[in-house]
Every structure is written in C-alpha cells, then in structure tokens.
Amino acid sequence: MVTGPTSRARQKEGATSQPASRGTATLAEIARQAGVSAPTVSKVLNGRAHVAPATRDKVEALLRNHGYRRRRGIARPRPSGLLELVFHELISMWATEIIRGAENVARQEGLTLVLSEVAGREEMGQPWVDGVLTRDPAGVILVMSDLTAAQRDLLVSRDVPFVVMDPAGYPADDVPSIGTTNYQGGYSATRHLLELGHRRIAVIGGPESVLCSRARIDGYRAALETGGVACEDRFVRHGTFQTEAGHRIARDLLAGPDRPTAIFAGNDVQAMGVYQAARELGLRIPEDVSVVGFDDLSVSSWMGPPLTTVRQPLVDMAEAAARVVLDLGRGVDPGMRRVELATNLVVRDSTAPPPA
Template sequence: MPPNARRTTLADIARAAGVSVATVSKVVNGRGDVAPRTRARVLDLLHEHDYLAPVSRTFEAVERPTIEVQFQGNLKSYVARTLEGIIDSAAEEGASVVVSKASRAPHWARDLVAAGRRAVIAVTSVYTAAHLKELARANLPLVVLDPLHLPDSRVYSVGATNFSGGLAATRHLLSLGHRRVAYLGGPAMAVCNQARMHGYRAAMEAEGAPVPDTYVRPGEFTYETGVLGAAALLDLEEPPTAIFTGNDEIALGVIETARTRGLRIPEDLSVVGFDDTDLAQMASPPLSTVRQPLREMGGAALRTALRLADHDKVESHHIELATELVVRASTAPPGKCAAQGVRSVAR
C-alpha cells in the first residue's frame, strides 16, 4: 500500500457489494449465516481490494479457521500425544492450530478473539465459572479434553471410558490370581481419577476381594506419586501383590521403588498403568496398561471445536471414546514371596 493510501474499510466493501456492513463483518469473521452467492461476492471484493482486517489478521487467516489449544503444566507424553491428534486433524480439516500455555491475563478471551481465534481446546487446563463467563462474553466456544472436573453444562468435552478401563485393568490382575490389589491414582476429586478408581472397586467387589482403606491412595499424575505411593504401600503389614495406577508416569515411579527394594517386576509385584503413552513401551519391563485413544480424542476435540465455531449443532456435550487393555510384561501371577506377604528389608 502506498504511504498515503487510505486503507479499505468494511464500509467500502459493503457499498461495492450492495450489502450491509454487518453482512461483510459476518463474512470476515467466518459466520455461517450469509447466503452463498452474497458470501462469494463479498469474498471476491475483499480479495480485489486487498482488505486487511484490524490486528493484522489477513483474510487468508479467516478462510483457514484458527483454534487455540491451551494446556497447563509441562509438555508431557500424554499432552504431546493428544496434540498430535489435534494437529493432524486440523491439517485434514484445513484449520490452523496455535498451542500455548493457559493464560489468565485480563481480557484474555477477548485478546484471543482479536487475534483471530475461533474456539479454544483445553488440555489438562482448569476453567472456573469466571473463565467460562469471559469466554461466553467473547462468544468463544470451549472444548475440554479429558476434563479433570465435571464440566459446566455450557462446556463441551471429550474423554475416554475411564470406568471401563479401571474395571478391565483390575479384572486382568484378578484373573492372574492376585487378591491384594491396590490403586494408586491422581487427584482425589479429578473426574477421570474417580472413574478409574470406581472401576477398580467394582471389579474387586464383584470378585469378593477386600479393599482396605490403605490400598487406595490418591496423589498427582506424576512419577513422584508413584515413587512415594509405592513406598507407603510396600511398607504395609500386608503389602499388595499388584498395583493398578492412574497413569503410566505413576506406574514408572512404582517400578522404580520396587527396583530399589530388590523386588522384581512382575515376579514379586505386578503393575498396570493407564494411557498407553510412549513411556509404557519404553518401561523395563514393558508396561501393561489401559490404552486411552489419545490421538483420536484430540481429533474429536478439534472437529467439535470447528463445528461450534461454525455454529453447527453438536449432538452431545460429552464424547467418550473406548479404552482398551494392553497386556505386556509387567503383569504375571503372584510370585511365591509376594503371595506370602514377605516385604523387602531394604527401604
């Protein structure tokens, strides 16, 4: 544009197209409630006049919807796998993705809209009523992936069959002959953790296997929870012969504690994880775990976000994809030492 040239405005485009400024604004912002012939005419004029929207958002970016993906904490294997699913699906759908750490700066939702975002996908991020109110004010749809807390009725979410996964993991250990099975999980109030724990309890109850209070321990979805939680479980008068964990990171912590005490996996202690991240296959021995379809969950979240951004109807506020038990080398029938309740002297 020449130095003194006047920037083309929405009003200029509206006059040339013979429509209202509001109609042109709808086309620029990707709204769906514009007649196809009108939209095509406005698009041609926008290109012809090299229209550049405020905040340096080019029209090409409007044609290619952009979704903001936010996460909290470290970029762990679980998050990375879901991001792969989101990014791959975005490429298939002709959308763009911007990945960021969750921000709570003033007017953060309005800033996202100004930057051209059409919807938000939250991975392991917690949104309060105040956050949801700001998103609603900005007319920015939110999709929560694997929510930690029960979502608000205004929130769309994608998860997995956590209860069924917990049930399958525990039934597997019971089928091997274990009766002293413990659950070492994540935050007590996290919805996914509660579902996995209730699946564990349901399997134990159906088998008539006792569940002492000391056998159920909440924590965080971290390696450190596995290390410390396993130490507490193995110090019990009757330590478990098998431990079902809330995720693969916790399971690796359990395996490390067992190693330092001279216990063998799975001869002396069986361990089952949850998620089936890359960590499960790299563990020594390879980890039996419950597979969450993380990539597929990411793809479902992306497609839901795009539908909401286009004001299309979404049939369900919550989508659940099926989990699957993957049996590897970290589980086996209880060994002689473990069956007799012998604890390691080295602590």
C-alpha cells in the same frame, strides 16, 4: 452478528433488532455513558480485540442493561487462522499424543496450532481469557481444565467456540466435552489383576479433584466389590500423575509389611515411578509385584518389562475435540455434547500371578 433494541443501532452495526423496551439506548448513548467512542462500543459488541479489559467490562455491562445481545449460531470468519490447545500442565509424552491429534486436524484445515499452559491450575485465569479474546482463534481445546461460569459466558458472548477434553470436573450441560471410559478402564485393569489371583491390590490415582482420576478409582473399587475383595483404605492413594508421585507412593506401599502384590497406577507416567521404587527395594516385576498403567503411551511397550496398561485413544480424542470445536465455529451443531471414546486393556509382561 448482533441484535439490539433500536433500528438506529441496526443500521449502524449491521444488526437485527428486538422490540424496544423502556430504558433502551443507542450505541452512541452507551458510548457516552461509558466514556468511550462509538467505535469502541462497536468493537465490544462484535467481539473484536484491542479493547482494554476494564473498558470492555464496563461497555458489556451497559450493553446487557440495554438489551443488546449477540445472535447465536452464526459463524463468523477468524482472521487469526489459529487453533488453540490449552493444557493445565504441559507434561511429557501424554501431552505429545494430544498435540499430535490436534495438529493432524489443524494441518488438514490449514490452521496453525497454538499451545498454552496454565501452570498447573485447573481453572483458567482472567489474563488467559483476555489473551484468547485478543488472539480470536478458530476454536479452543481445554485439556483437563475448567472454566468458571463467568469465563464461559464471556467466551460465548464473543463467539469463541471451545470444547473440554478430559475435563477436570463435571462440565456444565451446555459445554461440549470429549472424554474416555475411565471407569471401565479402572474396572478392566483391576479385574485383570483379580483374575490372575491378586487380592492385595493398591491403586495410585491422580489428584482427588480430577474427574478422570475419580472415575478410574471408582472402577477399581467396583471390580474389587464384584470380585468379593474388600477395598482397604491403606491401598487407595492419590498422586499427581507425575513420575515422582508414583515413585514416592510406591516406595511407601512396597516397603511396609503385608505389602500389595499388585499396583494399578493411574497413568503410565506414575507406573514408571512404581518401576523405579520396585528396583530400589530389590523387587522384581512381575515376579514380586505386578503393575498396570493407564494411557498406553508409546514408551509403555519399551519399559522393562513392557507395561500392561489401559489404552485410552489420546490422538483420537484430540482429533475429535478439534473437529467438534471447528464445527461449532462454523455454526454446525455437533449433536452430542458429551462424547466418551472406548478404552481397552493391553496385556504385556508386567503382570503375572502373585508370588506363592
């Protein structure tokens, strides 16, 4: 549904109107100014697909100038029957858990789950936005990604509901997001190692720009401070959440003098790299070095030795994100715009007191 400045527009487009102001125009006049047909203007106004991006931008600018706007909070049917799940990077078992959660809800709702990847970029590109508008999904779940203000406004203007899961940065106040207690998870992991007697504890986070990584490292720092242990800069490293980064950084940490007796890896995938580095250096886990991960992927319990890790409920997070975005598409206010699900420490065999 849309609102516009004239009764003529309302009769033609099924819209309600706002009081007319100087400089308002009918849709036909806007079409003439844009050099397009009136049906094209109607498509843009009602958020329909099959309009060239440049033409859409020109028409939207004219519509805004003349006071047309879409009525908010009214659901409209989605003929595509799609639920879109977007990864900044589609990697390994971590992504599999999220896909499983989103698919659970899609199946219950009779929707088809569509996956896309933005090739490691945390910010969506305009071609991706144009593709979403063409597909017209029932909702979009963005995993560890961010939208610019302009892209956000564009999706909102077309009534495409979206939610951010595990956001890369701090989402705007009006952007729904589903996350987990990353700070508490980092604190719990480090506190566990301190209670075992470790004092030289290193951390291998993810990219410095990613919110969840910063929160986990903040929890690590807070646990050290609470435990009366100084945080040494040489023990704070940033990786990529990939196995290769865990391996490379762990080799550097463990090969040097006065090496750490424990490593808190920012995720289970990097912990696998730590395991590999320890083996190559002839170090035993946990006798020579303890390792803690984050995520509790299914493979964690099968590693040798089974990995102590912080469990974040990835399936539950994805299910919650899917339900929120579908509610938004139905015009249902989710109430809370920022949701964090709890983490908990799962202790297995990769941690022990430090060597004497």
